Amino acid sequence: MKKRLSLAIALLHEPEILILDEPTVGIDPLLRKTIWEKFYDLKKKGTTIIVTTHxxxxxxxxxxxxxxxxxxxxxxxxxxxxxxxxxxxxxxxxxxxxxxxxx
Known part of the structure; x- marks a missing residue:
């Protein structure tokens, strides 16, 4: 729940640069898909997104x-x-x- 909340807060202001550490770990597949769709939307608006993932x-x-x-x-x-x-x-x-x- 904390991970979802912190991700939501980070996305609220549509920052120029977004650095995320394992943003979808422990999140169900449907929400994971929604998160990546939001990342694509941010990218189209010019946001640089750096993600760590295994x-x-x-x-x-x-x-x-x-x-x-x-x-x-x-x-x-x-x-x-x-x-x-x-x-x-x-x-x-x-x-x-x-x-x-x-x-």
């Missing part, structure tokens, strides 16, 4: 991804760019690559 299918909703493993950046790019890096075409497999992107 849910890879949710990460695919994002325009650009930065995958971090053990404190190191392992990949950066659009969903399509990252999927092309592995034969399976799965974001999870990009995350598991051994190589690390130079910083």
């Amino acid at each position: 849910i890879m299918d949710e990460a695919e909703f994002c325009e650009r991804l930065g995958l971090i493993r053990e404190g190191k950046l392992v990949a950066v790019g659009t969903t399509e760019e990252l999927k092309k890096r592995v034969s399976s075409g799965r974001i999870e497999d990009v995350f598991l690559l051994e190589e690390v992107v130079p910083s």
Whole structure:
């Protein structure tokens, strides 16, 4: 309940930049869909949204991804760019690559 309330408060004023840590963890699928629809609406209005998530299918909703493993950046790019890096075409497999992107 607290997570929903803090998310609602953050969205009230339609900020220019919104930074969210695991915004949909513990939220039912219907509300999760509604939240992502609101994020898309905010994006269309020019809001920059930064989201942390361990849910890879949710990460695919994002325009650009930065995958971090053990404190190191392992990949950066659009969903399509990252999927092309592995034969399976799965974001999870990009995350598991051994190589690390130079910083």
